[in-house]
Amino acid sequence: MTDFIPTPALPAPDIVRSAYMELVVTDLAKSRAFYVDVLGLHVTEEDENTIYLRSLEEFIHHNLVLRKGPVAAVAVAAFRVKSPAEVDAAEAYYRELGCRTERRRDGFVKGIGDAVRVEDPLGFPYEFFYETTHVERLTRRYDLYSAGELVRLDHFNQVTPDVPKGRKYLEDLGFRVSEDIKDSDGVTYAAWMHRKQTVHDTALTGGDGPRMHHLAFATHEKANIIAICDKMGALRISDRIERGPGRHGVSNAFYLYILDPDDHRIEIYTQDYYTGDPDNPIVTWDVHDNQRRDWWGNPVVPSWYTEASLVLDLDGKPQAVVKRTESSEMAVTVGADGFSYTREPGEERGFKMGSQL
Amino acid sequence: MTDFIPTPALPAPDIVRSAYMELVVTDLAKSRAFYVDVLGLHVTEEDENTIYLRSLEEFIHHNLVLRKGPVAAVAVAAFRVKSPAEVDAAEAYYRELGCRTERRRDGFVKGIGDAVRVEDPLGFPYEFFYETTHVERLTRRYDLYSAGELVRLDHFNQVTPDVPKGRKYLEDLGFRVSEDIKDSDGVTYAAWMHRKQTVHDTALTGGDGPRMHHLAFATHEKANIIAICDKMGALRISDRIERGPGRHGVSNAFYLYILDPDDHRIEIYTQDYYTGDPDNPIVTWDVHDNQRRDWWGNPVVPSWYTEASLVLDLDGKPQAVVKRTESSEMAVTVGADGFSYTREPGEERGFKMGSQL
Amino acid sequence: MTDFIPTPALPAPDIVRSAYMELVVTDLAKSRAFYVDVLGLHVTEEDENTIYLRSLEEFIHHNLVLRKGPVAAVAVAAFRVKSPAEVDAAEAYYRELGCRTERRRDGFVKGIGDAVRVEDPLGFPYEFFYETTHVERLTRRYDLYSAGELVRLDHFNQVTPDVPKGRKYLEDLGFRVSEDIKDSDGVTYAAWMHRKQTVHDTALTGGDGPRMHHLAFATHEKANIIAICDKMGALRISDRIERGPGRHGVSNAFYLYILDPDDHRIEIYTQDYYTGDPDNPIVTWDVHDNQRRDWWGNPVVPSWYTEASLVLDLDGKPQAVVKRTESSEMAVTVGADGFSYTREPGEERGFKMGSQL
């Protein structure tokens, strides 16, 4: 049933890592209060329409661009490539895929040079760049280190109706899958894939799309994530904590999901694992495994399955959202129609984990 | 409507702290696996019917007695008193209250000497003792320190229908209230009270009682509590994690609630605050404050409100449970009939917190 | 050789806890930068001569008074007593001891009411008070919580030539010893004693005195203390880190010692243990045990043994310092004349710890 995206003949660009996201926000001051005052991201520069923010250990210009606009959406998910020539490679690759592309030698935002933006085959706005302004790497600026300090951008997460289709396209692009969720009928509900040596740079969550599920930042320790929750409680914005904190089954990271003023979802994440070996073992989870998304079996709130941010095309218009036709993970695991279990029936303990090594 | 328990003329015993609980468990081996293998409590001694366990920093004989029996229940909640004479004082005090008491010079369990047990006015089995065998204090035994090490017994929590009635009785007994939950109609839903210098040695949770809500142990750090959750996930017993982990509003402690094989509830708790000054400010929470029980606004699972352990009388028979007639906290805050809020209507932030200083 | 201080006939005041210290500092702005900007203590109030600071969980007016003056010294170590009547008791007690006392119904500093200050038998300026202005208890103000947040005042530490003499006087005053350091000849090098239920409210360190060795604040977790070190590194004031961080043998707490601009020593401390039972086991350490002061055997820098702050008399003049005649701990453990060991000779492991239970 899946219509696969063909594999281009041209080589894929050499992608290094997920680097920044550009979010359109409806109230720049409210967003600034959230990202700077609450989360402590560091301002590289700003003007009345745009704020450029970065995490503590970042040395490129920014990890997050907040741009004021009428409709909240994700304008781009940007990846850094290995060299200037790889920007050319990206442009050629997507043209071969028949995608709309736009190239700007001076970049689309401040602090980024030569870049190409594309409307990718799944409908997502991607950017590929190499040139960027180097800024002070705040790694040792412990005088600026807050109790809930965000130290790196870790990944994106995208909602798309057909996960295997998206997976093949991303694998052709050079991403390697680290973990996925399937059922015994072969339906794939989600997949995580990486270029850098962590569990993921992006992931595909099965659902109505294209929409952006979340952007994730990393902390050093679990207590930093708890500090963010505590602070949101103190500010009486605990209703912006959507899910967690908890321990993921997939990725093994300690996590938290919060919502910004436009309901863009942000994940705070720490301590996943090294995936840099070529034969890194893939972990496949059964969708009915109650510990796959939260290792402690805490429920996934329905909004986490249903809500996500619109994404824009290269004209800045929201992309139409296509419904997922395969089983919804929420439907098969939550509520009267769904079921999940901690142990296989009849097993005192243990649970078949699929291809995990 | 409340029928208050009269204040005795005799002085209350000088209670030092909550010291141990005696639990009747239906399968001693399964309970041992839970408390020793999973939670890492240390065995002081054991035989085929009883296991005596203690936490890392304890120097008295035990903090927990597991005794095999046909019906899972709490046999006693035991407090240490300041001297041998205070055992006499306890016996006399409860006799004046008209309670059934039993005195055993050689104690009711191993490792405890002269003690008096009572069926208290709320129907709970209390014990008061001074003499106890000193055992090796494992404080510096880092060679025995697990990732989720339990370092102290912190408190008991009791379910009783009439909280103000119970509060007065416990205040007469010398307990001081640190925090409570009320509504604008004057209904008290719960209260926390202490003898030692932490938030509580016991608490009263409004509901059908007498039943024991939980027994709590403390850890050094929040990550120790996360480690317990992680381990329960690895053992595929995450379904025994009932609620949490999270940050309490009341007490400000980081917490977790888990269930033992008999569904006795155990709380793991850390980093509440000092209450030793005579004018320690009492904190009163509004029952509709969504951050009172979990500071992050995470829901309290219904079972946490409804389930609790039976308690025994001095003959070892389960005490009859009396229904609470006042509003149930669950009913006023959970589900269609209940409501709770993070901020007062019309308030950007903040929430009236009552008598908090 | 020891001339003991006689035991008064009058009852000792009921002391609740170590509450605040008043420090004379030579440059108020520099001290403010240290205590407020670096350490994050919270300002209750201030004027051009004095700053009143408190820790996060404090509800009385202050834990630290910085008062500008020509000579850096400790003006007072103040204890809270249980009631107004205990201020009378303190005054009478010290008069019976033949000490100089001064009573001020309106207190000696802002935020404190009726108080008595004394020049105690060891030459230390103590204050006893009950009345104090209650201020906002910042416990749940996670929006103000820094990475190295100081949450409570924990204790004082005093240098005095004759530790057994000081110990008896403090025991008469109602302090209970939790731990000490001795040698096989009966020389006592140091002792720790408490009123609240932690390891100490004050301690006696054998040496030339009276001088104040340090003031200690507590954090919630060990990582908070590491954050303070990291921040001092980032500010390029790592040379103000005097000793640590490390794990104490005595007290079992994780610790750090730093120096303020006047070389007043501040300890940052966390996770010692409960001492509230009347028969709390006393731990005696052998002075030659290499793990007594740092559990990991890291050396105690000589300045830690030799340097301390002057203390003032009630006229604000520095007290004359008397030399210790007994063995110096540094001399017997550090350098060519000193020796310390991790294990008893001939023992693969273990080390005789004295009276520890």
Added chain:
Amino acid sequence: MTDFIPTPALPAPDIVRSAYMELVVTDLAKSRAFYVDVLGLHVTEEDENTIYLRSLEEFIHHNLVLRKGPVAAVAVAAFRVKSPAEVDAAEAYYRELGCRTERRRDGFVKGIGDAVRVEDPLGFPYEFFYETTHVERLTRRYDLYSAGELVRLDHFNQVTPDVPKGRKYLEDLGFRVSEDIKDSDGVTYAAWMHRKQTVHDTALTGGDGPRMHHLAFATHEKANIIAICDKMGALRISDRIERGPGRHGVSNAFYLYILDPDDHRIEIYTQDYYTGDPDNPIVTWDVHDNQRRDWWGNPVVPSWYTEASLVLDLDGKPQAVVKRTESSEMAVTVGADGFSYTREPGEERGFKMGSQL
């Protein structure tokens, strides 16, 4: 003065990461007690002469081989390469360098297949392999997770007399330098270089060599490292803690150095930073910067500069050690002849850090 190692014409093997070290130990039982009982490394397999150990998140056969032998030494530092063909590439590359090589299709140790070992131009025994037995990846085995759990092998550290010579050779091999220590005369004291995306897979420490300075394992959190120190104190082997714990200037990691029964040095390390971008900023430290090796200015114990393990040639004989002729870091920073400073003279704060971005 430096005689550089020529750059081969053949391509360097594609090295993925530092993978394992083979240590010759004189008493296998004592070593087992150290690595398994104290440090908690996991046994993959063992016999009477050899033990194969791995860290928690490892999926290849082992990270550490302990082999019984008469002289304590390092037998090999092994790197994983990207594919079987890269083993061929490594063999050819080192032959072109004129190094002695030995190829074994069935590997040199259990769990490793086709591998080539070399006596490299600096005198170090390196191994390059791809094939390895996959074993259970214990990442989620929280039931096996100790308080001081070692989760990954992080790096090697090698002592060599001529750091620039070694640096060029390793850069030719494909390593990229992340940080180094120099002085204003151009002397290089040490350099850190990586293949995976952390600060280093190996480093060159200037000194008499070839000798192996240390092998490092990573933990998740700083408290895990503190737990190791605490446990060594409890076991009364604190004299095997050589240096630390502390925060590194170079790498920004939290660290600890301990000594095994043969005085092989092990580092425990956590939370350095991402180096995966092609233009990762190099950080150069001034050798006189007192915060370069310990960010808090704590001294580097002389043994850390002087002691290291012998390395073996391919016949199993210890390599002769050549003396360093350039300035010794210890001599220029420690003791009467050395000097280091926290701030540049005349600077209130700050310290010129060289090429750090």
